[in-house]
Amino acid sequence: MLRRAGLSLGQFLWRRKSSAEFSCSIGEAKMSRPVQAQRLEGLDKNVWVEFVKLAATYPTVNLGQGFPDFSPPDFVKEAFVKAVSGENAMLHQYTRVFGHPALVTILARFFGKLLGQDIDPLTNVMVTVGAYEALFCCFQALVDSGDEVIIIEPYFDCYEPMVKMAGGTPVFIPLRPKTPAPGKLMSSGDWQLDPAELASKFTRRTKAIVLNSPNNPLGKVFSKKEMEIIADLCVKHDVLCFSDEVYEWLVYDGKKHIRIASLPGMWDRTITIGSAGKTFSATGWKVGWMFGPDHLVKHLRTVHQNCVYHCPTAAQEAVAQGFQREFEHYGKPESYFVQLPQELQQKRDRLVQSLLAVGMKPIIPEGTYFLIADLSDFKAEVPNLPDCEEPYDSRFIKWMIKNKGLAAIPVSAFYSTAQKRNFDHLIRFCFVKEEATLKAAEDILQQWKLKKTGP
Secondary structure, rough: HHHHHHHOHHHHHHHHHHHHHHHHHHOOOOOOOOOOHHHOOOOOOOOOHHHHHHHHHHHHHHOOOOOOOOOOHHHHHHHHHHHHHHHOOHHHHOOOOOOOOHHHHHHHHHHHHOOOOOOOOOOEEEOOOOOHHHHHHHHHHHHOOOEEEEEEEEOOOOOHHHHHOOOOOEEEEOOEOOOOOOOOOOEEHEOOHHHHHHHHOOOOOEEEEEEEOOOOOOOOOOHHHHHHHHHHHHHHOOEEEEEEOOOOEEEEEOOOOEEEEEEEOOOHHEEEEEHHHHHHHHHHOOOOEEEOOHHHHHHHHHHHHOOOOOOOOOHHHHHHHHHHHHHOOOOOOOOHHHHHHHHHHHHHHHHHHHHHHHHEEEEEEEOOOEEEEEOOOHHHOOOOOOOOOOHHHHHHHHHHHHHOOEOEHHHHHHHOOOOOOOOOEEEEEEOOHHHHHHHHHHHHHHHHHHHHHOO
């Protein structure tokens, strides 16, 4: 439609906005009482809405939003095509509300083997509209007014508003960076929790802790020892754990992803969340899942059935076929779960070198799609930006998009209000891009370097 109209995405969005404002101005009847639910107060801003729109408005090499710009593997694409073009008419219709039978069956089998746990596909697994919905169901079903939820900073930005929308209170605990050995680049593993500080956050009001490993945006992969500290506190204080493990297969440098539900005492208090988007490089399919004990999952089913009710059938069938294939090839060289992290580690290392060459300091991620870079020694090379309440990293990226054609995401968006200014010297890049995209970003950085060092 945009192509036929001769419009860029930015022009289209601008016209839509203008049209909407005009319609409101001539037909809006204001109500005499507030229309917004109080629980939404202060939650209207979203970093993705703002920066995705900005990247679409200007000619930009987009290393901001976390999605691959290359295709999923052939075997899942072929499974999707077969699902929508085959003779099984029921793949075009409703399937089981809590998950397509083929998908929940293979998920239970696959993760049951990894955890050493007998997982019932009908009572322990639920399919959701992406990991986002799985998280939403966790907070809505298990967090009540007055409950406290511990969130480790930096954190994926939706955790905080989802806690507040459920009536809970977020309690923040930071990962603190430690100075690396001389001559070494900082790693995401150098960012650690203080055990005593973490213990102090657990109170009689604590209902849950949110764990994200590998962590977005930092790329930290929590070690078994770190996991055991968290698990011991959860058991001691009878606290739930919402374990966001969407990047579970994207771990580098020989690191190992530990599933906290596998630790003693944790299966009965943990909801584990996964994503086909990250697992099979198909973020637009919006297929996610969660699994855990029935005494927790049954409450998430109540939220799900009264929210989205049902997830797309054909996509679930394709993901099921993908997992079946990976189950048969698990740990072998031909496994996608083996091949993808090897490919992405090379992309990560290429971006690291590009950033070092221009004077930014990358923090080497142990996992995920993302790499954080430190701008502390780079600020002097950028024109003075107007000072305001907006964190520096946000202002810097807006300038970079408009003047350099390169998009990233401000790391301050992944921190609580009290901490934003302490970490606004960091920006996040996504390196899960095809070679042409990384080369284009590299060229922009090289030209930037030449202008800085030229006559």
